[in-house]
Amino acid sequence: MGKHIRVALGVTLTLALLGMFGFFGGGAVNAASAQDTHTVTFNVKAAIQLNVPETTYDFGDVNPIDSPYQALSAVNPWVRCNTNWTLYVKGSGDFASGGYTVPLSRLGWRINGGGSYAEMTTSDAVVRTGTKTGGAGQTTSIDYQLTVNWEDDVADSYSATITYTAVTP
Numbered sequence: 001m002g003k004h005i006r007v008a009l010g011v012t013l014t015l016a017l018l019g020m021f022g023f024f025g026g027g028a029v030n031a032a033s034a035q036d037t038h039t040v041t042f043n044v045k046a047a048i049q050l051n052v053p054e055t056t057y058d059f060g061d062v063n064p065i066d067s068p069y070q071a072l073s074a075v076n077p078w079v080r081c082n083t084n085w086t087l088y089v090k091g092s093g094d095f096a097s098g099g100y101t102v103p104l105s106r107l108g109w110r111i112n113g114g115g116s117y118a119e120m121t122t123s124d125a126v127v128r129t130g131t132k133t134g135g136a137g138q139t140t141s142i143d144y145q146l147t148v149n150w151e152d153d154v155a156d157s158y159s160a161t162i163t164y165t166a167v168t169p
Contacts, residue, residue, distance in 0.1 A: 048081040049137070050166040059146050067148045073112050073141040077164045079130065080137030087140060088124040088165045095158035102158050106148065112141035124165065 057074045079085055089109060095102040108117025111128065118125060128140055 044082065046081070046083045046168040048079065048085055048166050048168050050087075050164065051078045052076075052164050053078070057144065059144075062146060062148050064148050064150045064153065067146070068108075069146045069148075071144040071146070074144040075142045075162075075164075076139050077127075077142070077166070078137050078139045079166045080133050080135070081130070081166070081168060082132055083168050084129070084131055085133075085166055085168050086129045087127040088167070089120070089127050089142070090124050090163055090165075091120045091122055092161040092163065093122060095160045097154075097156040097158045100154045100156055100158070102148070102153055104160055106146060107160070107162075108145040108147070110143050110145075112143050114143070117143070117145045120162065127164070 052075060054075045057071060059069050059071065062069055077087060079087060091104040091107070094104045095106070104122065105119040107120040109120055109127075110117050127142065130138055
């Protein structure tokens with residue numbers, strides 16, 4: 001008889017546990033739930049990248065006889081931006097070589113194949129404006145024109161730094 005009591009007790013306990021976990025009758029006894037929500041936010045800031053792959057442009061040997069000298073696509077600044085942007089250009093100052101100088105304004109620039117050349121100055125000049133570029137970015141090819149003359153260009157090697165700047169509003 002002890003064996004029957006253990007079997008009956010085991011069956012009763014098993015049935016009680018099954019009932020408690022919802023195996024009979026569609027759900028746990030005293031089931032409850034609660035739900036709540038929250039909002040996830042973020043702010044995408046303006047982001048801009050600028051790369052000028054040409055670190056130097058060299059007109060090579062020049063002279064007043066063959067002036068002016070054109071350099072088509074001399075520099076190709078690349079901009080990637082997630083909003084509206086503006087590309088500027090300016091020079092650091094006159095071309096220099098030791099104690100000699102050549103006016104910065106002798107270097108002209110324009111967007112490749114455009115109209116007349118603008119004189120390079122030490123103030124930011126707008127090269128172009130643009131909108132969101134996407135991941136590929138946008139390249140702007142710039143032509144240069146250098147004018148040398150007889151009056152004030154001493155035979156020597158000259159250089160000046162040209163700076164391109166890309167900004168968002």
